Amino acid sequence: MAFQVAVCGPRYCTDADQANAYQVGQLLGERRAVVICGCGIGVMAAVAAGVRSRDGFVVGIRPGDSRAGASPDLSVTLVTNMGEARNAIIVWSADAVIAIGGSWGTLSEIALAKRRGGIPVVSLGGWQLLDQSGQPVEGIQYVGTPEEAVTFALNGGA
Amino acid sequence: MAFQVAVCGPRYCTDADQANAYQVGQLLGERRAVVICGCGIGVMAAVAAGVRSRDGFVVGIRPGDSRAGASPDLSVTLVTNMGEARNAIIVWSADAVIAIGGSWGTLSEIALAKRRGGIPVVSLGGWQLLDQSGQPVEGIQYVGTPEEAVTFALNGGA
Amino acid sequence: MAFQVAVCGPRYCTDADQANAYQVGQLLGERRAVVICGCGIGVMAAVAAGVRSRDGFVVGIRPGDSRAGASPDLSVTLVTNMGEARNAIIVWSADAVIAIGGSWGTLSEIALAKRRGGIPVVSLGGWQLLDQSGQPVEGIQYVGTPEEAVTFALNGGA
Amino acid sequence: MAFQVAVCGPRYCTDADQANAYQVGQLLGERRAVVICGCGIGVMAAVAAGVRSRDGFVVGIRPGDSRAGASPDLSVTLVTNMGEARNAIIVWSADAVIAIGGSWGTLSEIALAKRRGGIPVVSLGGWQLLDQSGQPVEGIQYVGTPEEAVTFALNGGA
Numbered sequence: 001m002a003f004q005v006a007v008c009g010p011r012y013c014t015d016a017d018q019a020n021a022y023q024v025g026q027l028l029g030e031r032r033a034v035v036i037c038g039c040g041i042g043v044m045a046a047v048a049a050g051v052r053s054r055d056g057f058v059v060g061i062r063p064g065d066s067r068a069g070a071s072p073d074l075s076v077t078l079v080t081n082m083g084e085a086r087n088a089i090i091v092w093s094a095d096a097v098i099a100i101g102g103s104w105g106t107l108s109e110i111a112l113a114k115r116r117g118g119i120p121v122v123s124l125g126g127w128q129l130l131d132q133s134g135q136p137v138e139g140i141q142y143v144g145t146p147e148e149a150v151t152f153a154l155n156g157g158a
Numbered sequence: 159m160a161f162q163v164a165v166c167g168p169r170y171c172t173d174a175d176q177a178n179a180y181q182v183g184q185l186l187g188e189r190r191a192v193v194i195c196g197c198g199i200g201v202m203a204a205v206a207a208g209v210r211s212r213d214g215f216v217v218g219i220r221p222g223d224s225r226a227g228a229s230p231d232l233s234v235t236l237v238t239n240m241g242e243a244r245n246a247i248i249v250w251s252a253d254a255v256i257a258i259g260g261s262w263g264t265l266s267e268i269a270l271a272k273r274r275g276g277i278p279v280v281s282l283g284g285w286q287l288l289d290q291s292g293q294p295v296e297g298i299q300y301v302g303t304p305e306e307a308v309t310f311a312l313n314g315g316a
Numbered sequence: 317m318a319f320q321v322a323v324c325g326p327r328y329c330t331d332a333d334q335a336n337a338y339q340v341g342q343l344l345g346e347r348r349a350v351v352i353c354g355c356g357i358g359v360m361a362a363v364a365a366g367v368r369s370r371d372g373f374v375v376g377i378r379p380g381d382s383r384a385g386a387s388p389d390l391s392v393t394l395v396t397n398m399g400e401a402r403n404a405i406i407v408w409s410a411d412a413v414i415a416i417g418g419s420w421g422t423l424s425e426i427a428l429a430k431r432r433g434g435i436p437v438v439s440l441g442g443w444q445l446l447d448q449s450g451q452p453v454e455g456i457q458y459v460g461t462p463e464e465a466v467t468f469a470l471n472g473g474a
Numbered sequence: 475m476a477f478q479v480a481v482c483g484p485r486y487c488t489d490a491d492q493a494n495a496y497q498v499g500q501l502l503g504e505r506r507a508v509v510i511c512g513c514g515i516g517v518m519a520a521v522a523a524g525v526r527s528r529d530g531f532v533v534g535i536r537p538g539d540s541r542a543g544a545s546p547d548l549s550v551t552l553v554t555n556m557g558e559a560r561n562a563i564i565v566w567s568a569d570a571v572i573a574i575g576g577s578w579g580t581l582s583e584i585a586l587a588k589r590r591g592g593i594p595v596v597s598l599g600g601w602q603l604l605d606q607s608g609q610p611v612e613g614i615q616y617v618g619t620p621e622e623a624v625t626f627a628l629n630g631g632a
Contacts, residue, residue: 001225002234034234059217059234065250065399067159076160076192076217078236079250083381083397083566084589088559089247092223092237102605104613108585115558115578127611130602131576137601139578223557241539241555242431243404250399260447262431262455269424273400285453286446289418295443297420317541318550350550375533375550381566383475392476392508392533394552395566405563408539408553 002034002057005153006094008087008110009043010103017101018046020124023146024098025050025058031154036061036093038086038109039070039077043100048073061086061093088112096120096153102127114139120156124149160192160215163311164252166245166268167201168261175259176204178282181304182256183208183216189312194219194251196244196267197228197235201258206231219244219251246270254278254311260285272297278314282307318350318373321469322410324403324426325359326419333417334362336440339462340414341366341374347470352377352409354402354425355386355393359416364389377402377409404428412436412469418443430455436472440465476508476531479627480568482561482584483517484577491575492520494598497620498572499524499532505628510535510567512560512583513544513551517574522547535560535567562586570594570627576601588613594630598623 005028009021025047028035035051037044039060051058052073060074065081080086084105091097091113099110099122106126113121122141129137143149163186167179183205186193193209195202197218209216210231218232223239238244242263249255249271257268257280264284271279280299287295301307321344325337341363344351351367353360355376367374368389376390381397396402400421407413407429415422415438422442429437438457445453459465479502483495499521502509509525511518513534525532526547534548539555554560558579565571565587573584573596580600587595596615603611617623 001228001230004234036236057234059236061236067251070159072159076162076215076234077251078194078217078219078247080247081250081399082247082401082559083562084586085398085556085559085562087586088557088562089236089238089240092239092557093225093235102611104585104589107603108582108589111578111582111585112558112561115582125606127606128604128608129581130604132599132601134602137576239557240401240559241404241408242428243398243401243556245428246399246401246404260453262427265445266424266427266431269420269427270400270403273420273424283448285448286450287423288444288446290441290443292444295418317544317546320550352552373550375552377552383567386475388475392478392531392550393567394510394533394535394563396563397566398563405552405554405556408555409541409551 002032003095003154004034004036004093006036006090006097007047007100008038008090008097008106009100010106011040011042011044013042013101017043017125020146021046021100022050024100024149026054027146027150029054029056032056033154034059036090038090039074045071061090084108091116094119096156098122098124098149098153099126100124110140120153122149122152160190161312162192162194162251162253164194164248164255165205165258166196166248166255166264167258168264169198169200171200171259175201175283178304179204179258180208182258182307184212185304185308187212187214189308190214191312192217194248196248197232203229219248242266249274252277254314256280256282256307256311257284258282268298278311280307280310318348319411319470320350320352320409322352322406322413323363323416324354324406324413324422325416326422327356327358329358329417333359333441336462337362337416338366340416340465342370343462343466345370345372348372349470350375352406354406355390361387377406400424407432410435412472414438414440414465414469415442416440426456436469438465438468476506477569477628478508478510478567480510480564480571481521481574482512482564482571482580483574484580485514485516487516487575491517491599494620495520495574496524498574498623500528501620501624503528503530506530507628508533510564512564513548519545535564558582565590568593570630572596572598572623572627573600574598584614594627596623596626
């Protein structure tokens with residue numbers, strides 16, 4: 001059974017996020033992980049392109065009701081017609097989650113993955129969380145490079 | 159973009175259903191359609207095995223919260239944790255639906271596919287529907303063989 | 317804990333369906349059952365109006381992403397943004413299901429309720445099902461009047 | 475059409491969270507808002523009890539597949555069988571969201587509400603978010619008392 005990695009990130013992302021997403025996709029493709037993404041623009045399109053550049057396999061999980069306009073880099077596209085509730089499916093299907101950049105949708109995926117528990121969650125260039133005392137909330141691995149993100153994800157957080 | 163065909167059917171199926179499902183899987187695999195199934199036993203496992211025997215591609219959409227016990231024939235497994243609501247995802251993701259055998263779950267997939275509309279829905283060995291006047295309900299193509307089912311599905315109902 | 321009854325039926329229904337739905341709503345309202353419906357037009361609007369005419373309580377479960385246009389007869393409206401996957405929520409929330417009239421959406425609700433099992437499912441003026449041998453599929457109580465439908469639903473199928 | 479307020483918070487909450495939740499429930503009940511909650515223990519149970527103490531109306535949206543064990547304070551209980559994907563339904567159904575305390579599930583509800591947009595989101599005693607530059611992420615109203623939370627929510631963020 002292939003290792004499945006969800007890669008999440010904003011539709012409207014920075015150039016750095018986009019470059020990171022493409023490189024994360026390349027690394028996961030090279031290592032034959034199946035990549036699961038949200039099937040939109042920005043980080044989602046960049047990671048799909050990266051995976052495809054290495055002949056890897058990438059699944060898109062669409063929030064809307066059709067495949068129209070989906071990236072041609074996707075190996076297969078699932079249509080949920082469930083809006084952002086599809087974020088729950090993305091993280092439940094994953095053995096590890098890599099979040100690239102910060103947005104509300106991305107944050108919901110991190111939160112749903114941590115709520116589920118039991119899988120590594122990595123953040124590359126994303127938002128940070130402070131608890132009620134102003135201390136960092138534990139449970140997210142913050143990394144600085146695509147290589148670190150992929151290594152942490154594939155090692156199961158070990 | 160690959161043509162995506164949902165193949166639905168009972169967990170507890172007849173021997174004929176199982177043989178039909180395996181053969182439908184083979185035919186779809188040979189013709190390079192992506193197959194989407196519900197990731198359970200019975201018809202679902204048989205169609206996955208058929209696809210795999212032809213090195214085809216088959217996606218399983220699980221109702222539960224884990225991939226444990228999923229068929230090794232599946233190319234990729236999505237975990238919805240949404241119970242039978244995942245039936246809606248199966249049919250929304252499909253360019254055609256083939257139902258093999260009869261059960262309540264299978265009927266829900268036929269009904270959701272027809273409620274969505276716009277794609278061919280084929281029934282091989284399944285239940286029949288009569289309207290309030292006792293007349294057959296239109297909109298389902300009843301066929302007698304796996305070859306007919308696949309031909310109708312791939313031709314878009316034409 | 318109040319008894320919760322799902323009432324399902326077509327958007328585009330017959331006059332008889334509409335009259336039946338209104339009367340089923342009245343009877344359930346009088347008997348203080350909570351009614352759950354799909355929050356659309358046709359049977360869904362008629363049952364809500366019937367419940368309200370008896371100062372009963374009726375919940376609408378919307379498939380779309382807003383409450384705009386929801387019937388003013390609804391006591392509360394839940395917005396799922398999940399399309400017809402909301403049908404699964406309607407039947408999971410119910411202690412009994414009454415289907416009035418025939419349509420694909422209505423059939424999906426009957427099928428999902430039977431797939432779940434354990435609750436009475438009543439059909440008033442709906443489609444009929446035949447199995448592979450041409451025999452009626454068991455498990456749905458076909459009734460002829462709103463009074464019979466409500467009595468069967470509230471008695472738990474007994 | 476009644477104003478609908480989602481109140482979210484941890485299962486395992488502090489005493490302060492619990493007291494805040496009860497008081498928020500009382501205030502919303504007095505002002506005749508419909509309260510929507512996640513139907514669990516902790517903050518969810520406390521807000522339901524607060525609403526009920528004022529004869530208000532409170533809807534529970536369950537993640538599991540049954541109503542067994544649901545709080546008797548709930549006016550009506552919807553069963554989604556969709557796990558934490560039900561968080562999307564809670565926020566889509568709301569005209570305003572009040573989050574009390576911090577947890578991953580609560581964070582997912584805040585994030586999904588902001589991803590949807592267009593409604594006020596209030597945090598009482600919850601986590602804080604910093605963007606990539608270490609600056610607070612805008613869009614959440616942090617308040618110090620139940621009264622402030624309810625006032626902000628009911629005024630539509632104005």
